[in-house]
Amino acid sequence: MNYKPILYIIVCVCLSFSGWTQEGKTDQNLSDFTMSNPSSPAFLLVGESPTEIYAPTNLKALALHVFNNFGESFSIEVAPYFFINRKSKNRTYYKYIGIEEDQTTGEVKQKPFRGLNTTTLSFAYVDKEFEGIVGKRKTYSVGLRTTLLRFYDKDKVYREAKKVGNILKNLDNPPVDVLADASGDDPVKRAIAEKAIIEHYKKEKERIHPQLKEFKKTVKPYVSVDGAIGYSALFKGDKIDSGTANRLGSWITGQGSLILNEGSDSERNNYLNVLVTARYIEDEFNIGANDQFFKTFYRDLGAKVELEIDRFSLAYEYISRNGSINSERSVGTLKYTLSKDITLIGGFGKDFPVDDNLVTVFGINWGVNFGGKVAMKE
Structure with a gap:
């Protein structure tokens, strides 16, 4: 037959x-997968993000972030993992999140470094005003982010x-x-x-x-640690040959997540997330005497508390900045999951700059799939 x-x-x-x-x-x-990366390292470095403390739990092959002045501010984030060797039979979902069964002993093991699969490259362009610099300046930036440790x-x-x-x-x-x-x-x-x-x-x-x-329902790791680096170049004048001022940063973010409605009949899992971050930044986006750009150094330490209830996420973050510049950021954010591919996010509060430091940011995050798949069963 x-x-x-x-x-x-x-x-x-x-x-x-x-x-x-x-x-x-x-x-x-x-x-x-539901879109869960509310910004990108390339955007974060130039201060064009409602939230500066976040740790995505899953990614799209391609994510587009657009905030405030649409057309003058956008970022693209790419996850190379989903474009490489897509037809491999070893790309199981459990290997992707780092949970595997030992074929000899039957023991279930956690691979904490498997989060490196989530590595992303991000690119951003903004045309905006920066603290102490007269007029808008075209700025380009790149960023790299990965999950260093992850435990489910x-x-x-x-x-x-x-x-x-x-x-x-x-x-x-x-x-x-x-x-x-x-x-x-x-x-x-x-x-x-x-x-x-x-x-x-x-x-x-x-x-x-x-x-x-x-x-x-989407399941989050109960502990994860992310690392990121970014580089940004600001054109000093209106012409490309006018030279650039540079900004370079690196940071690490840890997140702990506690599920609040385990076993319920709700459509989504609700979480309480606590995040901490530490950053070091070298910044030339400063103008002194005779309109000369100069470099500053500073360290950021911050924390965030986030409550996820169904499609809504309400959070508050605080970051203290010390170094050549002493300042702080205190911002509340509200996020709404419109669909599995689109989220809306807004932020309101006090930003780092000393003057005119009231920040109101609204943005859209859009995740795109190009057909990449991860097999679910061995």
Whole structure:
């Protein structure tokens, strides 16, 4: 009996289940991930971000950030991992997040450095006024970000994966006579049988959908540590040959996340996140006597508390700056998840500059998928 047509149909139908849950899928399409990176290192370095303390938990292949003066301020962030060796069979979801089962002992292990998969490159352009500099200046910047350490509740993630696997294994097969017709030589009977098989698995999808509902929620690592570096160049005059002033920074951000509604019937997991950050920046975006640019050095230490409830996220962050310049930033932010690809974010409060330091920022973050996938099962 030729089972190739049957297997093809079953595979096609089973792939339609991939919109439900991150664990247990045959393939994880990047568009299934909810957008969660509210800015980029390239934007953060030039102070064009509602929040300066953040740690994305998942990424798009490509993210576009646009804040305030649309057309004069935008950033693109690229995750190379999703463009490299996309057809490899070893790109499983569990390997991506660093949770694997030892094939010899059966022990579930956490790979804390697997977060390097989340490395991103970001590019930004802004045309804005900077503290102490008269008039707008065109500025370009680049940034690199990666997750240095990341820990999930590995036993919980693995148990949920097993549950999803068992649910999908319990799909009822179509009647034997229908399967026989689908592999037979009669083209009419084969066409009818193939349609019947598709209808059968559509009903199976509806049957097990309630069982899979709890597994479609995004799960965050309970601890993660991110590192980033950035470089920015500001044109001193209106011409490219006028020379540039440079800004260079590096920083590290740690995040701890506590789930607040585990086991609930809600569509999303709610979290309380606590973040801390430390930065060092060398900055030439300063003008002194005779309109000469000069360099300053400063260190930033800050913390942030964030509450995620359904589609809303409410946060407050405080950063203390010491060095050649002593200042502080105290900003509240509100984020709304419009869809899995688009988030809206706004910030209001006191920014670093000494004068006119009231900041009001509104932005849109848009994640784009170019078809990259991460396989979900071994």
